[in-house]
Amino acid sequence: MEFNPLNLAQKDRLDSALKADHFLVGDVSFTNLYLWQGARKICLAFVEGCVVVQTTYPNESPFYFYPIGSGDKRAVLDALITYTKAQNQPLEFRALQSEHKDELEQLYPHAFSYEAKRDRFDYIYSVTELIALSGKKFHKKKNHLNAFLKLYPRYSYEPISPTNIPDLMQALKEWHKLDDPQDLGLEHEHRGILSVLEIYESLPLLGGVIRIEGRIVAMSFGEKLNPDMALIHIEKADPSVRGAYQMVNQQLLVHAFADCVYVNREEDLGIEGLRQAKMGYNPVFFVEKYHAHLV
Template sequence: MWRNGYHIQWALAGEHLCIKAEWEGEHYILPPFGPENEGMNTALEQFMDYFAANGWPLVIRGAEQFMVAALDRLKPGQFQWVEDRDNFDYVYNTQDLIELSGRKYHSKKNHLNSFKRLYSQYEYVALTPELVPSCLDVARTWWRQHSDNDDINLGLEQQAIADVLQNMEYLGLCGGAISLDGQVIGFTFGERLNEDTVVVHVEKGNPEIRGVFTVINQEYLKNSWQHIPYVNREEDMGIPGLRKAKESYHPVKMIQKYVGRLLK
């Protein structure tokens, strides 16, 4: 979904998927995807040769702790690793976000109840191709309300949302929307990440309607994923307001990410 903004390229090296990206002039890779074996070592060495031939320092982003350990076993002492707090993933108990029980969710429950009182006629519907134009309208409305901070990521996100919505049936994603008087006012989409976790990629709503984000979050999980124990709502990108919002839902764990740089 981010392939255009981050100039993503991929290749197969044996049984390993290799992904290269670029952001603000920095070329980097993700850890090779596949089993920890000599093939992974070969894929990593191919990256090292490719980056050296282009005069780029080798940078690895998005490495979780187990990946860091694996790469250090393959190349001991060759990488310097630092935490990338802005890209930690927030993971929640699915039932917590559906039930919103207890004092820690008191304000969320108030938003939810207020929305349901004011807009009792709202409907939750599955996100189908027919709803894509209305969802794009919601995304553009949200963007216009937030585009005054010159954050290039917001513009790239608009492109990525349009790309995904127009190809959902091919990507195997699951989405939902909140409809009010026949008009979409919020939508979201995600997919199953593994046996016990679903990942939510995007959630957008009309910012002028109080409680819409709480409602779409709850309804989407209740209708599509309540049988999955955990929900990963991805990173906050270091944006203070987004970090505050994600922390307010009380994650049960954070998936730590690291950046590695090849030592000379």
């Protein structure tokens, strides 16, 4: 098995493998991997018609995502078991969605231990519900949206494009100054967003910004996981502008993903405030994720 560092030249092969498979987790899209490569080493191997993603945090053993594609998964998994044993490393899979966990159990009965990771579950919402925000269950979110509309009736929405990316980068840098400088996660995220914006046109992204009197106050971008499901990677806003997050959330769906049934807004990482915010949008289901260890 030959693992090579993530690079843009691998994108088409990974995209093709994902299209041939049924991945609902957001972790393995090329954009997501590219976004977070500053936080960890990410490498890809192409084996038996599949793609294997290897991820390594500093001072830790690598872990893997389930093989992606329509190739011979048993052969890929056998090769991966042989490879990790030869490297004298444990074999760990992360972000296994339920069907991949079930498949792994069937292929290798009693060979792996499994643990559900609630902090890593992806939140899935109805696109029509998040656009309309109707009813009592969305009352708080709708209040923030209405407050924004009342305060800033002349706001504008525009797609992210080469013409506004310089302004957007500057806005992101200003907002990042307000982040906790000790929070490495936010630092990696900030650098990752800027790196994605630098190659934005090379990625299958749909994004938008909200302006007030010409100033960018919110941004978001995502892509289609499949024809029915959008995946939102990033959402950022000026914290001093009430309702900016709710506005860009709604407007991106209206302008870019209204033809999707569902939207995956990724995980909460066990951060209590983030969990409350995500639960407040009333997910229709979760993509459950598991860790698996070869015993």
